[in-house]
Amino acid sequence: MSGDTAAAVQAGGDAQQAVGRNRIQVSSSKKPLFFYVNLAKRYMQHHDDDVELSALGLAISTAVTVAEILKNNGLAVEKKVRTSTVDIKNEISTRSIQKAKIEIVLGKTNKFDELMAANDGDGTAGDGVGKNDKFDELMAANDGDGTAGGGNKQRFVIDFPTIFISSPLLDRSS
Incomplete structure (x- = not known):
C-alpha cells in the first residue's frame, strides 16, 4: 500500500482526501452529493487531466450518481470504469472482508470551460445548485x-x- 493510500485508510477513508493526483474518494455518508460534484468540477477546472472517482461498498451508488450528473450536464465524458473487490481487514477480528470497489475516470468535454463560465456568470459559481x-x-x-x-x-x-x-x-348522520 502506498503512503497516500495508507494515510487515507488510517484517516478512516475520509472522503474528501484526494489520494493520488486527481482521485476523489467518495463516501456515502460523510459529505453531501453535490460536494463531490463541485470538487470534481474544481479538479477538472484547475487541472487539464482527468479526475477519478473512487468508492467502496455503499458509496458506489454515490460515485455513479456524481459521474452521471457531470455527464448529463455536459461537463465530463466517461473514459474508463474499473470494478474490483478489495480485502478490508476488520479491526475487531482478524478476518478480512471483501468489498466492491469502483473507479470512474472522467475527462473534460470540449465545452467544459464554456459551460463553467456560463455557470459562473449566472451567480451559481458552478455549485450545481443554480439554473439547469x-x-x-x-x-x-x-x-x-x-x-x-x-x-x-x-x-x-x-x-x-x-x-x-x-x-x-x-x-x-345521527
Whole structure:
C-alpha cells in the first residue's frame, strides 16, 4: 500500500482526501452529493487531466450518481470504469472482508470551460445548485397554462388517489 493510500485508510477513508493526483474518494455518508460534484468540477477546472472517482461498498451508488450528473450536464465524458473487490481487514477480528470497489475516470468535454463560465456568470459559481439549462429551456417554452409551448401541447398532470376514511366518530348522520 502506498503512503497516500495508507494515510487515507488510517484517516478512516475520509472522503474528501484526494489520494493520488486527481482521485476523489467518495463516501456515502460523510459529505453531501453535490460536494463531490463541485470538487470534481474544481479538479477538472484547475487541472487539464482527468479526475477519478473512487468508492467502496455503499458509496458506489454515490460515485455513479456524481459521474452521471457531470455527464448529463455536459461537463465530463466517461473514459474508463474499473470494478474490483478489495480485502478490508476488520479491526475487531482478524478476518478480512471483501468489498466492491469502483473507479470512474472522467475527462473534460470540449465545452467544459464554456459551460463553467456560463455557470459562473449566472451567480451559481458552478455549485450545481443554480439554473439547469434544459430546465430553463423548458420553462421558457412553457406558455403559462401547464403545457409546453410551440406546437407541442403536452399537459403535465399529477393524479393523486382519493382516500375515504370511515369512522363512527366522523359519522354525523345521527
